[in-house]
Amino acid sequence: MEQLEYQEGRTELAEFGEFPLIERLTDGFTPCNKSTVKGVGDDCAVIGTGDKLTLVTGDMLVEGVNFDMMYTPLLHLGYKAVAIGISDIAAMNGTPRQVLLNIAVSNRYSVEALEELYAGVRLCCQRYDVDLVGGDLATSRAGMVISVTVVGEADANRITYRSGAKLHDLICVSGDLGSAYSGLLVLEREKVTYKANPDFKPDLDGYDYVLERYLKPEPRMDIVQFLREKDIVPTSMIDVSDGLASELLHICHQSQCGCEVYEERLPIDYQTSRVCSEMSSNMLPVSNALNGGEDYELLFTIGQQDYEKIRDSQEVHIIGHITEKGSPAVMVTPQNTTIELRAQGWQQNG
Ligand code: ADP
Ligand code: MG
DSSP states (O other), rough: OOOOOOOOOOOEEEEGGHHHHHHHHHHHOOOTTEEEETTTTTSSSOSSSSEEEEEEEEEEEEEEBBBBBBTTTTHHHHHHHHHHHHHHHTTTTTEEEEEEEEEEEOOOEEEEEEEEHHHHHHHHHHHHTOOOEEEEEEOOOOOOOOEEEEEEETTTTOOTTTTTOOOOOOEEEOOOSHHHHHHHHHHHHHHHHHHHHHTTTOOOOTOOHHHHHHSSSSOHHHHHHHHHHTTTSSSEEOOOOHHHHHHHHHHHHHHEEEEEGGGGOOOOOOHHHHHHHHOOTTOOOOEEEEHOOOOEEEEEEEEEGGHHHHOOOOEEEEEEEEOOOOOOOEEETTTTTTTEOOOOOOOOOO
């Protein structure tokens, strides 16, 4: 057997961002199968040889890191686990078909609790016409870990990667940004108050939209459908799971271009602004939009020739354009100053 050689020294995980770490770990894995069309580096892996290609994506949800049982209903959690996988299929301009669910649970959970989780899984599967076809169930010593794999398909001539954005393309984003993170902030605030005083009844009135955005995101399959109806193939696309800034940087990096987005064009819901002003006078809604994450909206670029087809849409917002190779990714403020976009660091909890 080949001897495993360990490198000397020890590098702490905290010294690495998520993406440099993935790059480092997967460096040297060159695909050897003709059917591996796209490996690591996009929202899904792309597999196949014909006109219809298969999409595969995996995501993991870890209790205490990605969800908190104090305020996450299991029904919502089951729904969300499937929804975030479907969102990666949408980001490739594809259609979801099957899902596999791997779960590790401690004996803190009852059969009824897991049934509740699966009721959420079923709801999402039904809503997006996806079949649960397998998975695995294991014991965990602490809490719950959910790993979801979604399989989908896409026409080879409509499939959309992160890498195709071209100079002067328009940058579009669906829905609104920052609302899921605002929902999380509200839940965390109520949790702190509850812990200090268990008689306290959380008052969540008026936050329904942001709470739903965080607890029960909807993958934007309606946008994939809209693009098909309008006969638009985006030049690049990604879903917004880590915040707009990080996703724009992925598109720029992989398409080898820069970008310019306009702060006043960023779609932000009034509940998001309200939560920010309640939290602190220096918490800006635009920061939530850039760095909040978990919105699961679609960020994509289109050629200028498609402008007419998209400009009347209520659900798609044109927020900027692609600039030439070598230029930075920037946001232009209403005062006409430019701010270079940076991805927020990956939080390695625990
Ligand atoms: P997304 O946010 O779209 O789910 P990620 O940021 O999780 O994507 O991952 C970026 C890319 O890196 C994807 O192509 C994913 O398949 C790949 N990837 C993530 N984690 C690993 C890992 N542990 N080993 C190999 N590839 C990984
Ligand atoms: Mg993604």
